[in-house]
Amino acid sequence: xxxxxxxxxxxxxxxxxxxxxxxxxxxxxxxxxxxxxxxxxxxxxxxxxxxxxxxxxxxxxxxxxxxxxxxxxxxxxxxxxxxxxxxxxxxxxxxxxxxxxxxxxxxxxxxxxxxxxxxxxxxxxxxxxxxxxxxxxxxxxxxxxxxxxxxxxxxxxxxxxxxxxxxxxxxxxxxxxxxxxxxxxxxxxxxxxxxxxxxxxxxxxxxxxxxxxxxxxxxxxxxxxxxxxxxxxxxxxxxxxxxxxxxxxxxxxxxxxxxxxxxxxxxxxxxxxxxxxxxxxxxxxxxxxxxxxxxxxxxxxxxxxxxxxxxxxxxxxxxxxxxxxxxxxxxxxxxxxxxxxxxxxxxxxxxxxxxxxxxxxxxxxxxxxxxxxxxxxxxxxxxxxxxxxxxxxxxxxxxxxxxxxxxxxxxxxxxxxxxxxxxxxxxxxxxxxxxxxxxxxxxxxxxxxxxxxxxxxxxxxxxxxxxxxxxxxxxxxxxxxxxxxxxxxxxxxxxxxxxxxxxxxxxxxxxxxxxxxxxxxxxxxxxxxxxxxxxxxxxxxxxxxxxxxxxxxxxxxxxxxxxxxxxxxxxxxxxxxxxxxxxxxxxxxxxxxxxxxxxxxxxxxxxxxxxxxxxxxxxxxxxxxxxxxxxxxxxxxxxxxxxxxxxxx
Numbered sequence: 001x002x003x004x005x006x007x008x009x010x011x012x013x014x015x016x017x018x019x020x021x022x023x024x025x026x027x028x029x030x031x032x033x034x035x036x037x038x039x040x041x042x043x044x045x046x047x048x049x050x051x052x053x054x055x056x057x058x059x060x061x062x063x064x065x066x067x068x069x070x071x072x073x074x075x076x077x078x079x080x081x082x083x084x085x086x087x088x089x090x091x092x093x094x095x096x097x098x099x100x101x102x103x104x105x106x107x108x109x110x111x112x113x114x115x116x117x118x119x120x121x122x123x124x125x126x127x128x129x130x131x132x133x134x135x136x137x138x139x140x141x142x143x144x145x146x147x148x149x150x151x152x153x154x155x156x157x158x159x160x161x162x163x164x165x166x167x168x169x170x171x172x173x174x175x176x177x178x179x180x181x182x183x184x185x186x187x188x189x190x191x192x193x194x195x196x197x198x199x200x201x202x203x204x205x206x207x208x209x210x211x212x213x214x215x216x217x218x219x220x221x222x223x224x225x226x227x228x229x230x231x232x233x234x235x236x237x238x239x240x241x242x243x244x245x246x247x248x249x250x251x252x253x254x255x256x257x258x259x260x261x262x263x264x265x266x267x268x269x270x271x272x273x274x275x276x277x278x279x280x281x282x283x284x285x286x287x288x289x290x291x292x293x294x295x296x297x298x299x300x301x302x303x304x305x306x307x308x309x310x311x312x313x314x315x316x317x318x319x320x321x322x323x324x325x326x327x328x329x330x331x332x333x334x335x336x337x338x339x340x341x342x343x344x345x346x347x348x349x350x351x352x353x354x355x356x357x358x359x360x361x362x363x364x365x366x367x368x369x370x371x372x373x374x375x376x377x378x379x380x381x382x383x384x385x386x387x388x389x390x391x392x393x394x395x396x397x398x399x400x401x402x403x404x405x406x407x408x409x410x411x412x413x414x415x416x417x418x419x420x421x422x423x424x425x426x427x428x429x430x431x432x433x434x435x436x437x438x439x440x441x442x443x444x445x446x447x448x449x450x451x452x453x454x455x456x457x458x459x460x461x462x463x464x465x466x467x468x469x470x471x472x473x474x475x476x477x478x479x480x481x482x483x484x485x486x487x488x489x490x491x492x493x494x495x496x497x498x499x500x501x502x503x504x505x506x507x508x509x510x511x512x513x514x515x516x517x518x519x520x521x522x523x524x525x526x527x528x529x530x531x532x533x534x535x536x537x538x539x540x541x542x543x544x545x546x547x548x549x550x551x552x553x554x555x556x557x558x559x560x561x562x563x564x565x566x567x568x569x570x571x572x573x574x575x576x577x578x579x580x581x582x583x584x585x586x587x588x589x590x591x592x593x594x595x596x597x598x599x600x601x602x603x604x605x606x607x608x609x610x611x612x613x614x615x616x617x618x619x620x621x622x623x624x625x626x627x628x629x630x631x632x633x634x635x636x637x638x639x640x641x642x643x644x645x646x647x648x649x
Contacts, residue, residue: 010040011158012053014108015468017151018144019128020050026125026132026149030140033115046469048446049151053468056108061099062087064107095186102189102541105155112153115140155538156471161187162533170529177204177525181254188532189541194254195489196525198547199496201250203521205243209236210518213511229508229572230591233565236507237595240558244551245606252609255545307382310367314386317360325356326393330401334411353394360390361481368485376485381549383482384490388497388553395419395498399506400564409509409572416510419502424520427495432527435475435535442473477532477539487539492528493550500554504561508568558599566592 018027031052034041038060042053056064062084065072070082072090082090092098099107116139117123123134127149134143144150165187168180177200185193216232329349336342364386368379399415443465465473477488499520503513532539569591 010055012040012042012055012468013104013156013158014054014112014153015156015472016052016054016112016141016153017049017472018052019149019151024127024149026127026144029125030115030144030150033140034112037111037115039111044466044468046446046472047465048449049469049472051466051468051472053156054108054112056104056111058098059084060111061104061107064110065099065103068106068110070103070106093186094182100185100189100541101187102543105541109153113139113141152472154472154476155540156468157533157538158187159467165529166533170526170533173526176522177201179525179529188539189543190545191487191489191542192532192539194251194545194547195492196529197250197254198247199521199525199528201247202243202496203518203525205239205246206514206518206521209239209507210514212236213507213514216511229511229569232511233508233569233591234595234598236504236565237558237562237598240504240561241599242606244554244558245608247551248608249606249610251546306371310371310382311386313367314360314364314389317363323393323397325352326397327401330398333398334401357390357394358481361387364390365482365485377544377548379485380482383485384493384549384553387481388494391494391498392501396501396505399502412506413510416502416506416513420499420513420516420520424499428520428523428527431491432531432535435531438475439470439473439535443470446473471537474535474537477536487542488536493547495524497550497553497557501557501560504557505564506568507561508565508572559596562592562595562599566595 016030018024018030031041031043034052034054038057040055040057042055044051044053062082065082066084071079072082073079074089075091080089087098090098093100117134117136120136122136125132125134127147129147129149132143132147132149134140141150141153161183165180165183169184172178179196179200181193181197184196212232212235216228221228329345332345333342336345364383367386368382371379371382399412399419446465446469479486479488479490482490499517503517507513
């Protein structure tokens with residue numbers, strides 16, 4: 001068993017849910033193997049299951065990190081593969097730990113799933129379901145998971161830090177958009193910290209269009225009213241472009257600051273690169289290099305063709321299946337006179353569209369399996385683009401119909417109010433109540449089944465559900481579509497993107513929408529924090545410090561909003577519906593081209609990377625080049641000396 005660090009306290013971070021230990025020799029073997037690996041164990045008997053809580057001393061984590069070849073930043077600023085014997089050379093985190101939560105979770109997985117049958121023969125293990133064959137080279141955890149002996153391996157909440165985050169983050173309603181990002185990063189990982197940093201910055205920046213929208217909506221400027229909406233439109237596009245340029249700067253600074261938390265994801269880990277000797281370089285033949293280049297090019301084009309084929313399937317499915325359905329609903333909603341029929345129609349529409357969207361998501365996930373993406377992040381980005389296409393059609397095509405075909409601005413505003421206020425309030429209530437109800441139902445069912453098995457034993461009434469079982473019964477932080485590819489942030493980002501599209505694309509029709517969005521996002525920050533800390537299991541960490549493909553979707557929506565708002569201005573000013581190019585309409589067309597120029601021109605005005613980040617990258621690159629040159633020269637010199645010694649002998 002490993003030795004604890006002097007300042008290290010035992011914190012159980014991982015749990016394994018298993019069936020009862022008595023009579024299960026396979027579970028006893030697992031416990032023994034885990035102890036031999038140096039892990040600290042605590043066995044907890046729950047109401048329905050038993051749990052093995054795991055903690056790892058620093059030395060055990062360090063050796064696992066060295067085996068995984070983590071690349072970590074050193075005290076001199078350079079990034080090197082981690083070595084346990086040289087642990088003091090690497091930078092520690094702000095909380096004093098050597099490894100981040102992402103790294104520790106990967107080390108636990110490596111240790112757990114690295115327990116294999118090292119014998120040459122098959123081992124037979126006993127369980128309640130019969131004998132289990134443990135073949136040579138097979139992972140014990142995987143074998144027990146297949147047979148249902150191991151129910152699940154899941155992360156545990158750290159109660160001390162969880163309560164601290166509840167106090168300074170989730171319940172800090174007076175903090176407006178300020179959040180303890182470093183503490184969030186230490187506890188949840190970089191991806192969740194990046195999401196909350198983006199949400200906070202997005203909400204803070206939205207105060208400007210919200211205030212401007214209130215002025216435009218509530219104050220009558222008389223003869224100047226005709227100029228107000230174009231001015232509001234120009235300010236809005238300029239605001240959105242500048243926001244995302246400054247977000248890129250912020251994200252670049254976050255990545256530079258967060259690199260001490262986690263520099264590489266083991267899912268994306270490649271073999272550690274070593275400097276080849278001169279003799280090894282000479283052995284590389286030109287023909288092999290050309291053949292390798294041709295294979296890479298062929299594989300690249302094949303992957304591109306697969307992605308193009310899958311995107312074409314999704315687009316045609318949207319056009320042929322979802323588009324007619326959305327247009328039919330929008331047309332019926334427009335022509336029906338009775339509100340009760342509209343209410344019934346909306347209920348049928350919402351029920352049907354949920355089924356169609358879920359079916360489209362499943363098709364997207366199945367198509368992604370055949371794309372041969374390089375890593376899990378490329379698969380996640382592919383899923384984001386495909387599912388957003390489905391939701392884009394679902395969320396906006398009916399609004400386009402009211403705005404551009406019927407030119408019914410009154411109905412358009414009613415739909416926007418319904419989507420922005422009623423839909424988001426209901427969605428937030430469901431988002432936070434469903435996990436709570438799910439947890440309560442699972443806890444009730446577990447206690448009820450235990451009572452039936454033990455026939456109302458008096459001991460059962462005294463026993464309370466242990467903390468580890470409460471974590472187990474809580475729902476996982478998983479997406480509604482694409483589990484295993486994305487995490488729960490998929491739903492949160494999708495909600496943000498759809499809101500941004502709604503308020504941007506129809507801003508000229510309803511400027512007050514930005515004020516509602518600010519109120520919703522202020523609530524969303526605390527509600528999402530509360531959901532993560534109290535209603536969900538601790539999420540599996542991910543190492544990305546960017547918002548990924550969602551940034552491209554936000555940029556796409558800015559371009560679309562320029563076109564839709566220009567069309568809305570035409571509808572507002574061309575009351576007769578003649579679409580003639582009178583001076584006013586000509587000005588709107590010129591305005592559209594001007595805003596497109598602003599969109600792409602402003603992107604060049606604000607550098608995407610702060611100067612201090614560029615300086616750090618330049619310094620690290622220079623130091624790395626110098627060290628590589630020295631190592632290469634030493635290897636060449638050592639090779640020549642060795643040749644001279646051979647000649648002398």
